[in-house]
Amino acid sequence: MNSTLLLNTLLVNEGTCLEADVLIENGRISRIGSDLQHLSADRVIDAAGQHLLPGLIDDQVHFREPGLTHKATIATEARAAVAGGTTTFMEMPNTVPNALTQELLEDKYQIAADTSLANYSFYMGASNDNYDEVMRTDPQRVCGIKVFMGSSTGNMLVDAPQVLEKLFADAPCLIATHCEDEPTVRQRMEFFREKYGDDVPYDIHAIVRNEDACLKSSGFAVELATRKGTRLHILHISTGEETGLFDIGHRVNGQILLADGTPKLITAEACVHHLWFDAGDYRAWGTKIKCNPAIKAEPNKQQILQALLDDRIDVVATDHAPHTAAEKAQPYWQAPSGLPLVQHSLNVMLEFVPQGKISLERVVEKTSHAVADCFQIQERGYIREGYHADLVLVDLKQMTAVQPDTIFSKCGWSPFESTRFHSRVTHTFVSGHLAYEKGSFNEMVKGQRLTFSR
Structure with missing residues (x-):
């Protein structure tokens, strides 16, 4: 024993x-x-x-393996997670190669089985042309299907309307989305390239990838999921306007329910950097806090926190996405988006407690209990006998x-x-x-x- x-x-x-x-x-x-x-x-x-506390469950990380191991590995980032109190992670498919087949997905599971100090699950990646592979996903052994409805780090944008319609109609498990309207982002990038050339102020990121781009994409995802009856989880909400898309949910016996007692099919996530930083911090941090969706003007983080407290936003995560210091030190247009966050996410949330922004009990709910309920994780996320x-x-x-x-x-x-x-x-x-x-x-x-x- x-x-x-x-x-x-x-x-x-x-x-x-x-x-x-x-x-x-x-x-x-x-x-x-x-x-x-x-x-x-x-x-x-x-x-x-x-x-x-129950160990944190982070439903969105990028641990970079395979293919991008100069930035991170499953082993190194799992150690960072555990050092910060995160015992479980769910990792994204935009590695190299992208996890777009069941075989490539299982390769990641094997790496984790051999090297991860933390518990793990991996999202199956969706693209414009892998519908049949996505439909093979086992909902009892895979956390969800990741759909990039806006391009971020990697090349996994799903923008074919007929593909989105089929995915949302037929997905065997939860769909998690990155929501930024691609035409809006591209148009604004072109506008600011013409305006500034290469001499770009760092805080431009908040208005290149602006509130409208996020709201338009998230609104489309919610409309599509409502029409198709999809179990949808929208990741890293970064604007106050988006919070109005979500209904209030409450946890009952391992489920997140609406006021009428039916399951809350459309849930949302806030990330620690969108609660901690705002656009004023670009002056000090520059491209080090460049991420997608962008950290935006200060009122947004207050509105996101309020939505978290109101139970419109269901969980807190990190979107941990490391790049080397040299990569992040490049000029604005070349610097990749993403921040390493998983080691200090609990510290961040606990910092809000003595400030009176959230209670300790609510921190535990949003980082552990609600994540377990949202994803229907078996026997984790609570301190209970037998778990x-x-x-x-x-x-x-x-x-x-x-x-x-x-x-x-x-x-x-x-x-x-x-x-x-x-x-x-x-x-x-x-x-x-x-x-x-x-x-x-x-x-x-x-x-x-x-x-x-x-």
Whole structure:
């Protein structure tokens, strides 16, 4: 038997925070109680004063393997995730080659099985000409189908109307979309190239990929999904206007429901960088915070946060997308879009708690509970007896200073450099395995493939 006993935790779960002990046995949460000190275990951790949270589930990351491993690998980014309290990730198909066949998708699963310290799932990629491959996707073993309705990093734009109609009508599982209207973006890029040439102010990104481009594409996706009855999840909402597209949902018995009790078929995600940064930050960070969809003017982040609190937006993720420092240092038109974020996403969300922007219980809901419910992940996302022990211990009285020598992503830089967060992840358990402890990793046990109850 492999067992760990956590004593004197402040357990945050399902809307409450209470003192509790937790016994982990053979990868599962065996017992939760107010006084388990009499039990024996292979290891005992006194976590007095620390908060115990369910591990974060990040439903949108780009770990770059295969084909782009000079930027990142599944192994390096999974380590960064675990160091930040993220125990589970869902990774995108715009690697090289793109994951557009079931065989290429399974290749990624095998890499993760061999190298990932965190639990994992991978999206099946859609294109204008792989409908038959998409229809072979197993909804119980694959998190979803990714549709780029606007071009981003890579070449996976799906813009053929008849293909979108068929995909939305027939998809065997959740469709996750990147929504930016491609004609709008291209027109604005041409306009600003003519206006500025190569001497472009960095904050131009917020108006090149502007609110209209996002709203037009997201609105089309919602209309199409409503008409076809599609299970749609719109990723990285970046504008306040888009939040009006979504109905209020509430979680009941592992489902996200509408007010009339029917399933909420159209859900949405906010990302930590759209809650933390705004267009005024381009002056300090330049292309380092260039991402698609763009970080926009300050009112948008306030409106996104409010939609998160109102349950119009259902989950929080990162869209972790690392590039090398040299790639990001290129001039605006050449610099790729994307930020490394997964190591500090929990720190970011916890920073909002003492500011009064969100409660600790709601952070847990939006980063763990709601993600598990949204994707119908089996036996994860909650601290419950019998569930997989995906857990993170956080000290809210210690600081995390983000410096180059503390960054675990392969790219070696972070948009949070020189930030001092008022929280520190001390221990991360992945399926019961103590994968991270106070700066050190134990990689003897790898993460597990997610399964889904669909």
